[in-house]
Amino acid sequence: MHSKRLGTLSAAITRRDMLGSGAALVTASALGTPVWGQEKYPSREVRVICAFPAGSGADVFARYFAENMRPFLGGTVIVENKVGASGNLAINFAARAKPDGYTILIHAPSAIAANMSLFKDPGYDAAKAFDVLGSVCRLPFTVTVGAKSPHKTLQDLIKTLQQKGDKASYGTTAPTGQVAGALMKDILKLKMVEVPYRTAADSVNDLESGNIDCMMYDPIFAMPFHRNGKMRVLALSSKERMTTAPDIPTMNESGVPGVDVVGWWGVAVPKGVPEPIKAQISKAFIQMAEKPETKKWLAEFGSDPFIVGPEDAQKLMLQDIKDWGRYVKIANMEPKG
Structure with a gap:
């Protein structure tokens, strides 16, 4: 009888341990922690792609965020400038990168969307090529x-x-x-x-x-x-004055009615990056964006905070694809070849 009870207890412990291990596996996966057969992310350098050259406003922006993402992402982050075709060269490079989380595009998702109308053949389909993982600010021109x-x-x-x-x-x-x-x-x-x-x-x-x-x-x-x-x-070029530059009027106020063209900056990765890694990148980006020092730095450049998560950011980019089609028609712009 004693032997029978011991066997039953042993079976219960085995089932409990297996269930516990399964739960731990799911939790670890969700947090980006390495599990059986997986390497920790990031285990090597993460490349941030910048669409404009060193010294440009976009470069200053990308380097600031690359540097300040490091402690939240937990790895080395380097910036690579891919210059040409109004940012399209970098966007296409990022779209074709291996979807493993080691190539990140810090850029304006509004520009990714805009190029769908500004070029006859941008080389990518914004809706299908990228996942936008977060936004940090809005910037009028x-x-x-x-x-x-x-x-x-x-x-x-x-x-x-x-x-x-x-x-x-x-x-x-x-x-x-x-x-x-x-x-x-x-x-x-x-x-x-x-x-x-x-x-x-x-x-x-x-x-x-x-x-x-x-x-x-x-x-x-x-x-x-x-x-x-x-x-x-x-x-x-915004409809309303920026809270971080209240002394500067809008084009609307200054005799050019109907102009409301605003870019917004965020982080995107090629479609196909595993969900746990996307969650880790998004969390690091938004944590960095919410730092008081980041908000102060952004204010110096006349941008208003605009911090949203992946779901809202992706929806906004999809809406921008439609909006920019309208902008280009209103402005009578001929798409580039």
Whole structure:
């Protein structure tokens, strides 16, 4: 009888241990902890892909987040610049990367969506190529002039652009700026000519010398120059003023009605990354974004906090695909070949 009870007890312990092990396995998997046959993530360098060159606003942004994600992700994070085709080169590189969590795109999901309409063949389908794992901030583009420019307001600039006709010019370096500038041109029936620059830094001398009338810069690049007096931001492309730059009026307020073109920045990975790894990347990104130091840093660049998780971020990118199709039509922009 004693032997029979011992056998029953032994069987109960075995079942209990097996159930406990199974629960531990599920928990470990959900947390990204290595389980049988799996390596810990990250076990090697994680590459953050940046779509623009070193020194650009996008590069400053990507490097800040790469550096500050490290302690939350628990591994080494390096930045690689893949420059070309208005950011499309980097987006395609990331879309085709092995979906193992070791290639991350820190970029504007709004730009990923925009390129679906800005290019005849962007080389990827935004809805199918990426999972957006979170967002950190919104950034309108800026209408910016050089420090020596006589124009103190957007209305001052508009009068000059009207007088110069097709001798007037505006510079762009990214899709959001292209659309903001094209909308301004279309709404006001201006004849100004777009001058595309490979990078924002490439345009500085032309802006300072007056060879170009104004630039459509991202605020990450423009705001530090604005604050130190080396450039002057006249207006923002958002519908409402930014809470972090309340002194700068919008294009709507300044005589260009109907403009509300805002980019937002986040983190994306190619489709197919395992769910536990996506959860780990998303958590690290959002934890870093919620730091007071991060919010203060972002405020210096004229961006408003916009922290959302994977589900909402993915929905927003899908909505942006539709919105940018509309923007491009309104602005009468011809998709690039």
